[in-house]
Amino acid sequence: MQNQFDVVIIGSGAGGAPIAHELAKKGKSVLVLEKGPLIRPQYQTPNGRSEFKRDELIASGPEKILSLPQVANNGVSYYSSHVEPDLNDEPHVYRDRDGQDRATLEGYTAQVVGGGTQLYGGVSFRFSETDFKLRSFNEDRNDIREDPNGDVKREARDWPFTYDDLEPYYTKTEELIGINGTVANQLKRFSRDVYQPPLSTNGISEFAKRGMELLARQINPAQPIDPYRTPLAVITRDHAPSGRKVPADPESAKTSYVNRYGDPLGLKSSTWVSLLAPIQDLPNFTIRCNCMATRITYENGRANRVFYLDPSGQERSVEGKIIVVACSGIESIRLLKLSAALDPGFDTAINHSGLLGAYFMTHCFGGASARMPDRFDKSVALDADWATDCCSTTDFLRSNGLWAGGALYNNTSDEALPLSLFRTMGAQDLDTLWRGFMQSTGVRGEALMSYLDDNFGRGLSVSFMANQVPQRSNRIELHPTVKDKWGRPVAHILKTWHSHDIYLMDLYAECAGRVLRLGGQALGGSFVFEGQGASYMAENGLARIANHILGGARMGTDPADSVLDKFCRAWQFDNLYVTDGSAMPTSGSGNPTNTIEANSFRVADHLLTRI
Amino acid sequence: MSNSYFQKEDQFILNCATKYLAHSGRPTEAWRFPVISTYAGGATDFADPNSFDDFNEVTFIYAAPANAIPPSVGVVGTFGRLYEPLPLTRASFEGELTRYFSVTAVVPKAQKHLYRFIVDGQVLIDPVNPQQETADNGVVWSRFFTDTYGEPIVLERWELAILSRLVAHLMPFRTGDAKNFLERFYNYLDRGAKDAQFGNIYRLDDSVGEVNYIDNLLAREESHRLADYKICLSIIDQVLRQRNPYTEPSRMSVEIYKDLYNEMSGGFVQGWDYQRYSSPQFFLYLLRRHVVTGAFCHPKYGGNAGAAGWAYLEETYRKPSPAPGVEGDTYFDWRRSLEPAAGGRNQDYRG
Secondary structure: OOOEEEEEEEOOOOOOHHHHHHHHHOOOOEEEEOOOOOOOOHHHOOOOOOOOOOOHHHHOOOOEEOOOOOOOOOOOEEOOOOOOOOOOOOOEEEEOOOOOEEEEOOOOOOOOOOOHHHHOOOEOOOOOOHHHEHHHHHOOOOOOOOOOOOHHHHHOOEOOOOHHHHHHHHHHHHHHHHOEOOOOOOOOOOOOOOOEOOOOOOOOHHHHHHHHHHHHHHHOOOOOOOOEEOOEOEOOOOEHHHOEOOOOOHHHHOOOOOOOOOOOOOOEOOHHHHHHHHHOOOOOEEEEOOOEEEEEEEEOOEEEEEEEEOOOOOEEEEEEEEEEEOOOHHHHHHHHHHHHHHOHHHHHHHOOOOOOOEOOEOOEEEEEEEEOOOOOOOOOOOOEEEEEOOOOOHHHHHHOOOOOOEEEEEEOOOOOOHHHHHHOOOOOOOOOOOHHHHHOOOOOOHHHHHHHHHHOOOEEEEEEEEOOOOOOOOEEEEEEEEEOOOOOEEEEEEOOOOHHHHHHHHHHHHHHHHHHHHHHHHHOOOOEEEEEEEHHHOOOOOOOOOOOOEOOOOEOOOOOOOOEOOOOEEOOOOOEEEOOHHHOOOOOOOOOHHHHHHHHHHHHHHHHOOO | OOOOEEOOOHHHHHHHHHHHHOOOOOOOOHHHOOEEEEOOOOOHHHOOHHHHHHEEEEEEEEEOOOOOOOOOEEEEEOOOOOOOOEEEEEEEEOOEEEEEEEEEEEEEOOOEEEEEEEEOOEEEOOOOOOOEEEOOOOOEEEEEEOOOOOOOOOOOHHHHHHHHHHHHHHOOOOOHHHHHHHHHHHHHHHHHOOOHHHOOHHHOOOOOOHHHHHHHHHHOOOHHHHHHHHHHHHHHHHHHHHHOOOOOHHHOOHHHHHHHHHHHHHOOOOOOOOOOOOOHHHHHHHHHHHHHHHHHOOHHHOOOHHHHHHHHHHHHOEOOOOEOOEOOOEOOOHHHOOOHHHOOOOOOOOO
């Protein structure tokens, strides 16, 4: 077995795969270590069947009972996907509002080749130009609301590169990964339009589109910013770079088995089908699946060796000239901290700024939902149809005292399939599935039919995804007592919402609500507005993450103020890079995957100048 | 020697084995073993693509201790030859043999079987799979069942009968239009039924297979809930007999079940034995989740028999007919995305 490589990459998802792809194509010897299994689309398997299925019980499987005496929610039921870890084996533990520890399923992107890109809905926004310079944007302002201590101005950071620096890599990502969408009406600058054409929308989205148009006219009657088709990482035409072909009817990709489902046809552009499968036969590329990295060691200013457990559970190690950690925000930080705990040299080097784990962020997110007067077949949909930037112009931010913006978009696959309708009744996150339906004992017989009559194919939700204020005290640590099944301390997530975050979320929730109200009123019929809100309101509001796990190992220009330099290199290491969401200094005004991939391509180009 | 078994690729075996078996200690999701998956060729005895959908792959995995690899591992069972073991061979990782032995048998759907491993000449039950049955002679065997299994496994007939009555109260399938629809649906299936997986439907006592799903679930994925059902159904049986000493519980009136449901919902049931089970309300919650899942899950789990639950939604939520003799479009075109074996018409996705 080969044990020395030019590059060893821990993690095969959005942060690791672009680097593997670029460096392997340039002839470097590349090893990707992936903790999870390799699950392939049906056209890649010997018998033509995929282990990804259109089956609701694969996405949220049988009940498991949490058996973790050290946490307050010991004994609670949870339902996880076949490619998510078992919380009894590997919990993420967060501290709730009352200071108690609880386990949560949130925060795991997926453990499988392709990581979160296998399960996500594929929403692929670019971050805005402002997102990359939030310190500069805010430093002269005195109007930032709900920030009595000036935390925003003190903690906002510019990225160590600009939107313009990253822009060619956004283009590269959109082309190589395979993303559909439209450029028009996006507020970001596009040097080239490489999107594939979007598929037709679901009929229910018309209410959202109309609502977004009307909202835009309320916000800026003179120059309204109209909606655009949400960019989605799903191919709608044959995709030459990855060799993927679409079915005879590309519209058949719309199945609503999208969010939390791997795609058996490979139309969702996971990093496996788009970046790694195309290079799998290169002699200089190796991927070892079912292999869990356990620690990295340090010697003479370098990360010299990665230890991992092979599928039998036996410890092995490899060396790399370059080592890249990209195993999803929380777990990357955890791996670095565990390495530090086991190696004093590593500890001194990685902790030079004291910021490893600090400035952990997710997104401010939430939205609104309504039941529309007409019924639609929501089982024929992708994850999202329309999006708008009308609430993230600099004018909007300034006139509302917001430090940063967010994207608004309507969801289409939510509650589209029967079990997802029932299990998300009264629950929106992974920790509270089924509870609402189980306890609504009146919903039975005729009343169950009425519930279906009222809700099946009629639910419309609009979500927002916005920057969260970085706080040093929001952090990932190693838990002092809870350990995983291998005896290693698990991640302890400690975070609170800043008062400005709450203000921002309430404001964007109102925008989302207005989209639905305006759209509903305009298109007629009696619709039922169900409510608007944000993640901070949930019972586990401090844990709610939407699986956007960002920061904790941020990039910067000052080694005392960051963990990584502008190329994502850990400052005190010659050769250690961290390229997943943990590298972000601010969390961006949209779902992060596209930006993680673009940044990873950018880092790949830099690495090619070094080896 | 028949060619009714084969080796899955190493990647498949390692995918199944690592997450659940690699670490020392309690296996994770032990119920997954043996691994039941879609069959689509690989055994020369079952090479006709037209019959692939009638079978499952059943992959037996034996994880030997790293420092004690046995010279041979075999499996015997009622699915194959009871006295001549199928040999398991070791999966490889990067050219090196691992400690995982496996073999994949081809077994018809809707069947239940017993099996045991033979490790270095020693007979033993599967150390991982929690499903076990004791034969009449007292010998313990390991057990598995394949997709759409339709006979009771862990619940007794009288328990299933009471459950059916509770299900009837919970789901809308026994009323008016729904009842007519299901009768037409099942009659159609019975006449035209070819597939083994639909063959059991007319024998089901419940509406769309919810109770069968629950029995399958309690036998495998949620065996930790079997005790809840055993205890509560026993208590319910007692409660019902107290209320009506003259009739079998499964034949009692709709009103009696309505009252029972409402009392459970409120948490206070006259005559409930709270010492044995402290919350009838909790059991009702559990039952609700199980029943609705059993109505609308993929048919392979033993519920939503013949996709009747989905077909019901498809039919109930349909646009008015635009012209005589022309059906209106449905608001739930599930067939568009699903594989033919499940009743779908998608030609790209094979299931």
